[in-house]
Amino acid sequence: MAWTDMITESSRKPTRPTRPSYVPPPFRNTATTTSFGYHTESMHSGSFSGAVYGFVRSSTSQPGSSRRGGGRSRGRGRSGSQRWPFVNQNFNNQRLVDVSENFDELEITEDDGSNINTKENSAINFDAYEDIPVEVTGSHIPPPVNTFTEIDLGQGLNDNIQRCKYVKPTPVQKHAIPIAVAGRDLMACAQTGSGKTAAFCFPIICGVLRNRFQTAGSGRGRSRMAYPSALILSPTRELSCQIHEEAQKFAYNTGVKIVVAYGGAPIVQQFRNLEKGVDILVATPGRLVDMIERARVSLGMVKYLALDEADRMLDMGFEPQIRKIVQQMDMPPPGERQTMLFSATFPLEIQRLASDFLSDYIFLTVGRVGSSTDLIAQRVEFVQDMDKRSHLMDLLRARKANGTHGKRPLTLIFVETKRGADALEHWLSMNGFPAIAIHGDKVQMVVGRAFISMSGLIVNYFADSPFSSHVFPLMTMKERERALKSFKSGMTPILVATDVASRGLDIPHVSHVINFDLPKDIDDYVHRIGRTGRAGKCGLATAFFSDKNIPLAKALVELMKEANQEVPLWLSQYAENLSYGGGGRTKRYGAGRFGSYDFRGAYGGADTSADSYASSSAYVDAVSASTGYTAATDDAGYSVPATAESHSVASHGYEFDHKSVIATGWD
Numbered sequence: 256m257a258w259t260d261m262i263t264e265s266s267r268k269p270t271r272p273t274r275p276s277y278v279p280p281p282f283r284n285t286a287t288t289t290s291f292g293y294h295t296e297s298m299h300s301g302s303f304s305g306a307v308y309g310f311v312r313s314s315t316s317q318p319g320s321s322r323r324g325g326g327r328s329r330g331r332g333r334s335g336s337q338r339w340p341f342v343n344q345n346f347n348n349q350r351l352v353d354v355s356e357n358f359d360e361l362e363i364t365e366d367d368g369s370n371i372n373t374k375e376n377s378a379i380n381f382d383a384y385e386d387i388p389v390e391v392t393g394s395h396i397p398p399p400v401n402t403f404t405e406i407d408l409g410q411g412l413n414d415n416i417q418r419c420k421y422v423k424p425t426p427v428q429k430h431a432i433p434i435a436v437a438g439r440d441l442m443a444c445a446q447t448g449s450g451k452t453a454a455f456c457f458p459i460i461c462g463v464l465r466n467r468f469q470t471a472g473s474g475r476g477r478s479r480m481a482y483p484s485a486l487i488l489s490p491t492r493e494l495s496c497q498i499h500e501e502a503q504k505f506a507y508n509t510g511v512k513i514v515v516a517y518g519g520a521p522i523v524q525q526f527r528n529l530e531k532g533v534d535i536l537v538a539t540p541g542r543l544v545d546m547i548e549r550a551r552v553s554l555g556m557v558k559y560l561a562l563d564e565a566d567r568m569l570d571m572g573f574e575p576q577i578r579k580i581v582q583q584m585d586m587p588p589p590g591e592r593q594t595m596l597f598s599a600t601f602p603l604e605i606q607r608l609a610s611d612f613l614s615d616y617i618f619l620t621v622g623r624v625g626s627s628t629d630l631i632a633q634r635v636e637f638v639q640d641m642d643k644r645s646h647l648m649d650l651l652r653a654r655k656a657n658g659t660h661g662k663r664p665l666t667l668i669f670v671e672t673k674r675g676a677d678a679l680e681h682w683l684s685m686n687g688f689p690a691i692a693i694h695g696d697k698v699q700m701v702v703g704r705a706f707i708s709m710s711g712l713i714v715n716y717f718a719d720s721p722f723s724s725h726v727f728p729l730m731t732m733k734e735r736e737r738a739l740k741s742f743k744s745g746m747t748p749i750l751v752a753t754d755v756a757s758r759g760l761d762i763p764h765v766s767h768v769i770n771f772d773l774p775k776d777i778d779d780y781v782h783r784i785g786r787t788g789r790a791g792k793c794g795l796a797t798a799f800f801s802d803k804n805i806p807l808a809k810a811l812v813e814l815m816k817e818a819n820q821e822v823p824l825w826l827s828q829y830a831e832n833l834s835y836g837g838g839g840r841t842k843r844y845g846a847g848r849f850g851s852y853d854f855r856g857a858y859g860g861a862d863t864s865a866d867s868y869a870s871s872s873a874y875v876d877a878v879s880a881s882t883g884y885t886a887a888t889d890d891a892g893y894s895v896p897a898t899a900e901s902h903s904v905a906s907h908g909y910e911f912d913h914k915s916v917i918a919t920g921w922d
């Protein structure tokens with residue numbers, strides 16, 4: 256049973272057998288944890304002196320010495336009686352039971368019962384991010400932090416950060432969290448697997464708690480309309496579920512209610528979840544529009560809006576729905592709400608579009624935006640379509656079973672079509688390679704469990720038919736989630752996927768991504784290979800390049816060079832022959848230089864009131880020596896500063912220790 260189903264099941268039960276309240280694995284070692292998972296130290300010492308929201312403490316300030324919203328003596332209380340009101344909600348048993356009940360079901364556990372995330376995080380390779388280049392533009396940029404404790408996220412959230420074993424912030428978190436906690440709109444680009452989810456979840460949870468204190472109870476009547484104060488939009492149900500799961504861990508024991516809504520599952524159950532209360536709604540756009548139109552969700556109270564995979568959300572597929580949600584419903588306008596956009600890729604035309612949703616925003620790039628990380632070894636092999644299967648077989652055979660923690664490594668294979676995914680899954684299974692497919696139509700219906708068990712062929716037949724949505728309007732089971740779970744657990748170590756699995760999914764142990772069919776767009780390639788080499792770990796990506804992929808050659812070569820990969824000679828030759836077209840990279844990002852740039856262009860250049868800074872010595876050197884910048888941006892057709900320095904080096908008129916900005920990476 257998928258975990259979401261388990262939650263559904265558990266929430267349906269009218270009475271619950273008496274059993275000790277569940278304490279999730281990472282919490283059990285805490286000496287001061289009570290049976291409810293309370294941290295008794297914080298309960299009794301009232302250690303909320305630093306719980307000052309919307310404020311970033313400078314690195315030199317003493318704990319509790321600075322705060323915003325002064326005059327609220329209750330907020331700084333050092334005794335239990337002086338805690339923030341919302342903290343008291345932590346001690347409402349009912350709420351705690353609700354959250355902790357679900358926590359175990361949210362965990363993805365390994366065979367030995369240990370928690371995958373916990374293990375991964377403690378084994379994270381922080382050094383991998385030491386030299387990562389960072390660029391920030393906009394006005395009055397809050398300085399970055401080096402530790403989570405420098406930001407007043409609140410005791411509850413800080414406890415959960417520790418429980419998740421997040422020892423120090425990743426580069427994107429160092430920069431994005433202070434910016435977001437300070438209430439600023441943000442457009443942030445950072446490499447795949449670099450911790451963007453927490454970068455927007457922490458400020459949102461923190462803000463929701465603060466807001467709850469300031470406007471306790473407002474806007475929530477007895478109507479069946481739900482009024483979330485934060486909305487996180489993501490393109491797929493899998494990603495929405497993953498964000499929901501992560502956010503629940505981060506909000507554990509804080510009383511913040513997080514609900515997920517996505518298509519392909521019964522809406523009625525999701526309505527019920529909403530009726531129980533929602534602070535943060537994680538949703539896919541289509542289902543959200545449906546809920547709004549049925550008057551079950553109002554966006555009138557939304558103070559925080561985050562778009563994960565923002566470029567995908569604003570491309571042709573989703574843009575109309577996003578515009579509807581953000582501009583044509585009752586959501587407060589930019590300036591009245593805080594908006595954060597995150598992605599690993601941010602084409603300039605999408606940046607331009609996105610700026611409609613933002614107000615006086617800060618633009619942040621971490622790493623080579625639109626590029627891949629050098630943690631991923633990229634191989635490109637020329638394979639004609641007819642030879643792909645046998646080549647794949649050789650590749651899979653050659654891979655030794657040497658996964659981490661004694662597990663078999665997981666292999667993710669991307670194909671172009673749904674039919675292709677099913678066919679390859681079948682072929683691999685027939686040839687002794689345990690494989691499972693995931694694609695957009697992999698959904699199951701209302702017809703019943705007996706039907707479901709023999710569903711594969713029948714369902715896929717109908718799913719590809721124009722009648723599919725009419726024949727099977729309701730779905731009782733999420734087979735995509737089941738496939739994903741089977742893959743994650745290692746039970747089926749090969750996942751054959753379409754682009755539905757290309758973005759955002761954080762699956763530990765994926766050691767190899769194979770582009771059996773290459774995508775048409777280089778950004779899709781970046782996201783696909785980003786399913787490996789995550790959180791500082793190394794990964795391998797192999798692409799089968801055929802005649803059909805020649806238009807991608809130029810962009811692929813550029814991307815590989817940026818990531819210090821060895822480019823096969825034949826591929827370089829294809830790229831050279833394509834010098835008059837087909838290379839998406841140059842037009843989208845700017846050729847041969849550090850990542851993306853703020854399409855507004857003025858920052859750091861003509862507009863002297865603006866701040867900008869770049870860090871990473873390697874980057875500064877590269878930019879100083881760069882002559883390609885103006886030419887590259889001319890290609891893109893946007894106005895840019897005349898010199899690279901004016902755009903990117905040093906901070907302008909902003910008071911903070913520049914050295915602390917230069918010190919990038921995870922330290």
Ligand SMILES: Nc1ncnc2c1ncn2[C@@H]1O[C@H](COP(=O)(O)OP(=O)(O)OP(=O)(O)O)[C@@H](O)[C@H]1O
Pocket residue numbers: 372375376379420421422423424425428445446447448449450451452453598599758759760761785786789790
């Ligand atoms: N500060 C941290 N310390 C340790 N682990 C972290 C930290 N931040 C995030 N992680 C872990 O790193 C992994 C990748 O994070 P996440 O999924 O948020 O990446 P992402 O940048 O959103 O990737 P993508 O671009 O593919 O969506 C997750 O397993 C997460 O738990």
